[in-house]
Amino acid sequence: MTPQDYVQQKAAASGSSFYYAFLFLPKPRRAAITAFYAFCREVDDVVDDMVDPGVAATKLAWWQSEVSKAFAGQPTHPVMQALMPLTQPYNIEQRHLQAVIEGCQMDLSQTRYLDYPGLQRYCHLVAGEVGEVAANIFGQTQPQTIAYAHKLGQALQLTNIIRDVGEDALRGRIYLPVNELQQFDVKAHEILKRSYSDRFTALMKFQAKRAQGLYDEALALLPAADRRAQKPGLMMASIYRALLTEIERDNFQVLHQRVSLTPVRKLWLAWKVQAFGRL
Numbered sequence: 001m002t003p004q005d006y007v008q009q010k011a012a013a014s015g016s017s018f019y020y021a022f023l024f025l026p027k028p029r030r031a032a033i034t035a036f037y038a039f040c041r042e043v044d045d046v047v048d049d050m051v052d053p054g055v056a057a058t059k060l061a062w063w064q065s066e067v068s069k070a071f072a073g074q075p076t077h078p079v080m081q082a083l084m085p086l087t088q089p090y091n092i093e094q095r096h097l098q099a100v101i102e103g104c105q106m107d108l109s110q111t112r113y114l115d116y117p118g119l120q121r122y123c124h125l126v127a128g129e130v131g132e133v134a135a136n137i138f139g140q141t142q143p144q145t146i147a148y149a150h151k152l153g154q155a156l157q158l159t160n161i162i163r164d165v166g167e168d169a170l171r172g173r174i175y176l177p178v179n180e181l182q183q184f185d186v187k188a189h190e191i192l193k194r195s196y197s198d199r200f201t202a203l204m205k206f207q208a209k210r211a212q213g214l215y216d217e218a219l220a221l222l223p224a225a226d227r228r229a230q231k232p233g234l235m236m237a238s239i240y241r242a243l244l245t246e247i248e249r250d251n252f253q254v255l256h257q258r259v260s261l262t263p264v265r266k267l268w269l270a271w272k273v274q275a276f277g278r279l
Contacts, residue, residue: 003079033232040130060105068094092136113178138230140230141226152218158211162211169193174192205252219234
C-alpha cells in the first residue's frame with residue numbers, strides 16, 4: 001500500500017461529512033486535503049480509542065516528534081510521507097500540525113471547561129487551525145479568508161460538541177462550559193447520567209443559537225474574491241448547519257443517540273453548493 005492509498009483509505013473509512021466536500025476538488029488539492037485530513041484522524045483517534053491516558057500521551061508525543069522529523073525531511077509514517085510533498089505548494093506549516101496535536105493533548109488532561117473563552121482555545125486548536133490549512137489548500141488570496149476559516153472551524157466544532165454530548169458523557173467528558181451549566185441549573189451528573197430536562201433543553205438552545213451565529217459571522221467574513229475557491233468549506237457549512245437544524249428540530253435528543261444525516265443528503269447538500277455556489 002502506497003502512502004497515497006493509506007491516506008485515501010483513512011479518509012474514506014471515517015465516514016465523515018468532510019469526505020463529501022473533498023469529492024469536488026481538483027485532483028492535486030484533493031490529494032492535499034485528504035492527506036491532511038488523514039493526519040487529523042490519526043491524532044484524533046489516539047484520544048478516541050484511548051484506554052490508558054499514559055499510552056495515549058506517549059503516542060501523541062511520538063506524533064509531535066514525527067511531525068518535526070518530517071519537516072526536517074525524514075517522514076516515516078505513511079500519512080506524513082503522503083503529506084510532506086504537498087506542504088509547500090499549499091502553505092501547510094509545522095505549527096498547524098503541532099497545534100492539532102496540542103488540542104488532542106488537552107483532551108487527555110481536561111474533561112471540563114470553566115467558561116466559553118476556555119472552550120474557544122480548544123476549538124481554535126482542533127478546528128480553527130484545521131480550517132486555516134483547509135482554506136490554504138482550497139485556494140485563498142485574501143487575508144480575511146483566514147479569519148472566515150477560523151470562525152467556520154469554530155462553528156463546525158460547536159456543532160460537533162452539541163451532537164456528541166451523549167457520547168462524550170460516556171467518556172466522562174463535558175465540553176459545555178461549567179458556568180453555562182450553572183446558568184441553566186444543569187448539573188454535571190445529569191449529563192453524565194444522560195438525563196433529559198427542560199433545563200437541559202434550554203441550555204442546548206443557547207448553545208445552538210451561538211453556533212448558528214458563528215455560521216452567520218463566518219459567511220459574512222468570506223471575501224467575494226475567494227468564494228468560488230472556498231466552495232468545499234461552504235459545503236461543510238451547509239452539511240453541518242443542516243445537521244444542527246435537524247438536532248434543533250428533534251428538540252436536542254442528543255444524550256442517548258448520535259443524530260446524523262444520510263450519505264445521500266450530505267451529497268445532495270454538497271452538490272447544491274457546487275452547482276449554485278451558495279448554501
